[in-house]
Amino acid sequence: MKSIPALLALLAGLTLAGGAQAANDQQNKMATCNKEASAKSLKGDERKKFMSECLKKDSATSSAKPTKQQDKMGYCNKEASAKALKGDDRKKFMSDCLKK
Structure with missing residues (x-):
């Protein structure tokens, strides 16, 4: 008890x-x-x-970058979408973003 x-x-x-x-x-x-x-x-x-x-x-879109790969991918994807990037520009942005 x-x-x-x-x-x-x-x-x-x-x-x-x-x-x-x-x-x-x-x-x-x-x-x-x-x-x-x-x-x-x-x-x-x-x-x-x-x-x-x-x-x-x-909070995932705040200036603090997530550390887990999936969180990073989500963050970078949102940023690329917000910038309306497409094609090669989006690929380059995603590559650079995921390396940070």
């Missing part, structure tokens, strides 16, 4: 830790988007629009 309260305490701790990680991820994303907006010298409505779009982006 003592194991049930211990298990509940463990689950509660894991839930809180997951929430803290999500908060840190969001803070990091906000900081990254803010740096990009500042680098582009965006102001007013342009900055608001950029920040909104940047914060909505999937």
Whole structure:
């Protein structure tokens, strides 16, 4: 019977830790988007629009590059699609992107 309260305490701790990680991820994303907006010298409505779009982006498309090959492929594919690359240009881009 003592194991049930211990298990509940463990689950509660894991839930809180997951929430803290999500908060840190969001803070990091906000900081990254803010740096990009500042680098582009965006102001007013342009900055608001950029920040909104940047914060909505999937974390896989953020400036941090994924390390696993499948994640890398997904990241590079999204980038190539966003740039509307086709044919040889897309192949070259994908090759260069996957080498990073």
